[in-house]
Amino acid sequence: MTQHQRNMSTPIDPVKLDRLAEVAVKVGLQLAPGQDLLITAPAAALPLVRRIAEHAYKAGAGLVMPFFSDEDITLSRYRFGPDASFDRAAGWLYEGMAKAFTANTARLAVVGDNPMLLSGEDAAKVARANKANSMAYQPALEKVVGFDINWNIVAYPGTAWATLMFPDDSESDAVAKLADAIFSASRVDNDNPIANWTAHNAALRQRTDWLNGQRFRALHYSGPGTDLTVGLADGHEWVGGASTAKNGIVCNPNIPTEEVFTTPHALRVEGHVRSTKPLSYQGTLIDDIAVRFEQGRIVEAKASRGADVLNKVLDTDEGARRLGEVALVPHSSPISKSGLLFYNTLFDENAACHIALGQCYSKCFVDGAKLSPEQISAQGGNKSFIHIDWMIGSGEIDIDGIGSDGSRVPVFRKGEWA
Amino acid sequence: MTQHQRNMSTPIDPVKLDRLAEVAVKVGLQLAPGQDLLITAPAAALPLVRRIAEHAYKAGAGLVMPFFSDEDITLSRYRFGPDASFDRAAGWLYEGMAKAFTANTARLAVVGDNPMLLSGEDAAKVARANKANSMAYQPALEKVVGFDINWNIVAYPGTAWATLMFPDDSESDAVAKLADAIFSASRVDNDNPIANWTAHNAALRQRTDWLNGQRFRALHYSGPGTDLTVGLADGHEWVGGASTAKNGIVCNPNIPTEEVFTTPHALRVEGHVRSTKPLSYQGTLIDDIAVRFEQGRIVEAKASRGADVLNKVLDTDEGARRLGEVALVPHSSPISKSGLLFYNTLFDENAACHIALGQCYSKCFVDGAKLSPEQISAQGGNKSFIHIDWMIGSGEIDIDGIGSDGSRVPVFRKGEWA
Ligand SMILES: [Zn+2]
Ligand SMILES: [Zn+2]
Numbered sequence A, B: 001m002t003q004h005q006r007n008m009s010t011p012i013d014p015v016k017l018d019r020l021a022e023v024a025v026k027v028g029l030q031l032a033p034g035q036d037l038l039i040t041a042p043a044a045a046l047p048l049v050r051r052i053a054e055h056a057y058k059a060g061a062g063l064v065m066p067f068f069s070d071e072d073i074t075l076s077r078y079r080f081g082p083d084a085s086f087d088r089a090a091g092w093l094y095e096g097m098a099k100a101f102t103a104n105t106a107r108l109a110v111v112g113d114n115p116m117l118l119s120g121e122d123a124a125k126v127a128r129a130n131k132a133n134s135m136a137y138q139p140a141l142e143k144v145v146g147f148d149i150n151w152n153i154v155a156y157p158g159t160a161w162a163t164l165m166f167p168d169d170s171e172s173d174a175v176a177k178l179a180d181a182i183f184s185a186s187r188v189d190n191d192n193p194i195a196n197w198t199a200h201n202a203a204l205r206q207r208t209d210w211l212n213g214q215r216f217r218a219l220h221y222s223g224p225g226t227d228l229t230v231g232l233a234d235g236h237e238w239v240g241g242a243s244t245a246k247n248g249i250v251c252n253p254n255i256p257t258e259e260v261f262t263t264p265h266a267l268r269v270e271g272h273v274r275s276t277k278p279l280s281y282q283g284t285l286i287d288d289i290a291v292r293f294e295q296g297r298i299v300e301a302k303a304s305r306g307a308d309v310l311n312k313v314l315d316t317d318e319g320a321r322r323l324g325e326v327a328l329v330p331h332s333s334p335i336s337k338s339g340l341l342f343y344n345t346l347f348d349e350n351a352a353c354h355i356a357l358g359q360c361y362s363k364c365f366v367d368g369a370k371l372s373p374e375q376i377s378a379q380g381g382n383k384s385f386i387h388i389d390w391m392i393g394s395g396e397i398d399i400d401g402i403g404s405d406g407s408r409v410p411v412f413r414k415g416e417w418a
């Protein structure tokens, strides 16, 4: 009996874990009765996926289809796989997922793997595998990025991730701390998380309404190592919090989320900018990024760590050197105030203003759902296989909005809404 | 430190588990360099799947693609899913798997779930879900059953399965006992399992060579409650142990395997037969089956338990009432001698002579790979969405081979090769 109890104990609060599952289904996805649900998750996140499946079926899901990955199996490929393996990807699976999304299947991604999983592996193999996978996944990703369907990402406190963040704690304490950080950032550490999310979405809506009223031509960033003008796409729209997918469902794609964001003009970015937090990109940490833009294109890129991976990423395709997103997050956001570096974009992008290399979001255009890829491109929307957010905000960043007449309106001062 | 060691202890011998993985890859699949591998497994079988992935990559696998199911998530659907869920299946996924098999992807299935998982659920829902799944899976199953590619099934000692088999033991002891039973039946409880399998395959080949030389027209079974004549398909071929897939790879589809088997004639089965062991069919136990055949078709079916599920299964399609396989296993086979009921066909079919309702195997015809579905049908091969083996052998069964001239040759006496 004693042994049994010990085995069943977990550092993860089961009540908050269940609330996170409920928020993922009811707020993140707003899963519609009869809708199928495709879940991807680390195998270690099984306890959360089980809670999600139950809430999804209670919400009337047609079929819940979980797909699990495993850190150990991923590493086996790098350690023992033949060279030719690294140009392969499960194209048939991704084509099938694209079909499922076309048939209105909702999409939920659980993240929780060790962000440094591949940091010790051959960077060339990592880049080849990522590229093969990105290209194969493209037909499915387009449905998600194009917001054809309701989708959501939530996090589970994986052990390796937790010990990376809390290296001085025991495994169990580290997992408990990361679990609490996830629950807090995801706003489920209270008795009425659904109502809490409704209020949070309304607050974000106030910000986007103001920005959309201003119709800025560009944003100008100044701060240490940063003097950057980001032109905004023609007909850009600021979005944040809940938004409406093309299938008509109002959902919250990211949990947590603190950002409001829109589409920069792919050809109209000038100047230089420095990252303010490390970027954890598919297993590699890229630190102290410093880049210079000319006519929207990165013409110079440095990093104190992971520069080789950064430069491989920038060479993925033509759009990889241009911006697809610009996002505003106050320095006082709860995730920023936690002082934690999560090594995970889902959290770290909500701690600071950021920009993203690569693919833009069609929903960040006025009437974006009706625009063809050609129209989006003509209005300045960028196209790429990649979409990588990196942090440029801090308590020292000032941002001005520049109107079509050249007038300047303070947007951020010292990292806060002006 | 103490806690750590306790958590990491497992009742499953890691050396034998690794050998089972090696046998699955090198004997079961004979995975070819560059071949992709699709694995399905219970989430609980992750430790075995990890070992399989490593051996597969060491053998030169292109991409190892594991797909995990979970008992708890499966039950959630029955407990909380809407009624319409039970007519749904992941067609897009199975279509994709069919594509993968067409592209020469190998197939490995790990079994280990609780055989009684669905025994408490609504039988009508279970039947609907199974039918929807079988129909959606058909395009992929055809490639496996048609032996287009090398495939294999192995088992992992799941906890619920173990406690079902060993109800008087602690969980840990039950898992240890089932693990040992699996390792022993799978012939990995010795230092040279690969050589052991080579010898075992040669012994099975001797039996099939003799049977193929006899060219029996029919087999006649007699024993308690059984007086059955099973006509054999025109151009039938006895197979057993290693055989050659259409992609040219010699593999062992089942681990363990003790049977030699061939195709009965779908229209030429007469008489009555009783099951000698319970049949565990997708979560329901069906016991004391007694059926009567007329012109190959089951015209009467009874069971002391699970009769409703049995009769639903028989109504799946026209071929569900006819035989697709007849298999010979001596009563002295190692699995029979273990005295264990595994509640799992992979093991129990290797403890006794058996027959299967439903789909036949094209490889059980002379030059089967070259026969069209129409030719197979014309020679007496059965077609169905299902293939369900059930045990009719015991120490009391006599079997005669009946030649084309009506002559009788003893094949089995008192459950042993004559
Ligand atoms: Zn963002
Ligand atoms: Zn982004």
Ligand SMILES: [Zn+2]
Pocket: B259, B261, B325, B327, B349, B354, B389
């Ligand atoms: Zn069989």
Ligand SMILES: [Zn+2]
Pocket: B325, B356, B387, B388, B389
């Ligand atoms: Zn069979």
